[in-house]
Structures are given as C-alpha cells and as structure tokens.
Amino acid sequence: MRLTVNTFLTLDGVMQAPGAADEDRSGGFTAGGWQVPYTADAAFGEIVTAWLEAPHTALLGRTTFEMFRAFWPQVDDADPVARAINHGSRYVVAHRGYEPGWGDTTVIDSADPLPAIARLKAEGEGELKVSGSARLAAALHAAGMIDEYQLLIFPVVVGGGKRLFPDGAPPRGLRLHSTRTTASGAIHLVLTPEPFRSGEYAVEDGREVTRLE
Numbered sequence: 574m575r576l577t578v579n580t581f582l583t584l585d586g587v588m589q590a591p592g593a594a595d596e597d598r599s600g601g602f603t604a605g606g607w608q609v610p611y612t613a614d615a616a617f618g619e620i621v622t623a624w625l626e627a628p629h630t631a632l633l634g635r636t637t638f639e640m641f642r643a644f645w646p647q648v649d650d651a652d653p654v655a656r657a658i659n660h661g662s663r664y665v666v667a668h669r670g671y672e673p674g675w676g677d678t679t680v681i682d683s684a685d686p687l688p689a690i691a692r693l694k695a696e697g698e699g700e701l702k703v704s705g706s707a708r709l710a711a712a713l714h715a716a717g718m719i720d721e722y723q724l725l726i727f728p729v730v731v732g733g734g735k736r737l738f739p740d741g742a743p744p745r746g747l748r749l750h751s752t753r754t755t756a757s758g759a760i761h762l763v764l765t766p767e768p769f770r771s772g773e774y775a776v777e778d779g780r781e782v783t784r785l786e
Contacts, residue, residue, distance in 0.1 A: 581725045583607060616756060638667070664693070
C-alpha cells in the first residue's frame, strides 16, 4: 500500500485543532478553530473532497479517530466527505483492548504500531491515508514510511501546538509535484519525500556560486 499523509497546517507548521476551539486543548492549546475562516470557497471543498473520495483505507491516531467518530456520523451521507469517512474501512492506533465502536475499524496496538503498519504497506493494495494524527504522522516520518504528503497550508500563525514536523524530526527533502492556491489564501501542496541534501554558498572568480554536497 502507498502511505499518504493528508493534513491542514498553519504557516508555523501547527496541525492541532483546526476545526473548533474545543477540538483538542491538550498542552494548553487555545487557538483551536484557526482553519475555519479560510474554508468558504469552492477550491477548498474540491481539494478535501478529492482527498477523501479517492479509494483508500484510513489510518488514524486515537485522538483524531475519536474526533471523527463524534462528528462525521452526524452528517448526512448526501455529503460526499461524510459518505467516504463513515463507510470506509479504517485502522486506529490505540491501546490493546480499545473498543472503537464505529463501522469497519481495526485496532493497531499503540505499544509498537510501526511493524503492523509496515505489514499493511507490504501486503495491502491501494492507499493507506493518514488524516491529522500528529503523533502518528511524526512517527511515520521518523521511520521513513511516508510515500506522499498532501498539505493545505493556511495563512495564519498560532504560535505553538502539535506540529507535523516536531523538534528532533530527522531531516528529509521533499519534492514538489503540484500546487494550488485557494481564494482565501490556503496553499495545497503535493510532495514526496526524498533524501536530505545540503550545500553551501561560495565565491569563485568574484561570483557567488552554490556547491551541493
């Protein structure tokens, strides 16, 4: 399976609680709902619908799973995003014995989830899609298991919170495949990881040049 991460970000890289003030206050986060003012345009809806309507299996951390479980079953299936989320198959990373209580959901033991996810990637077909799930996304990045990022970056700064690439994340390059800007100023990026590269600026014969390592 191809493992993708789809998430919303602030300009300072925070992904925590985009949809409501009380969505996730962990760590004393008080800026929840930062995404909402920037979503009232057609392009935003088209991007998110395309994310979720594409055939896939969902992979979620427990916190994101519980947010989805509380919200999306209330939305009528006439909404294509609700239809895709409510009736798709999914995995949730949670403690052993966790009772998901929502449709076709399989629990992956959070004590050591990466081997089970690696088996899914190796043995399954199609796309394994991570939405939100900051801690899980960070662990998958550190393990080098992510095949693609689809990010929506919003023109807002919140100053702190759960970040997609937290301090200590291993360096890695990203290749840009496509970009789109919405009317409200959000930028959609499709990126694939590649090895980290570095270099330096130098002067040769009176000219500035770049040297890649």
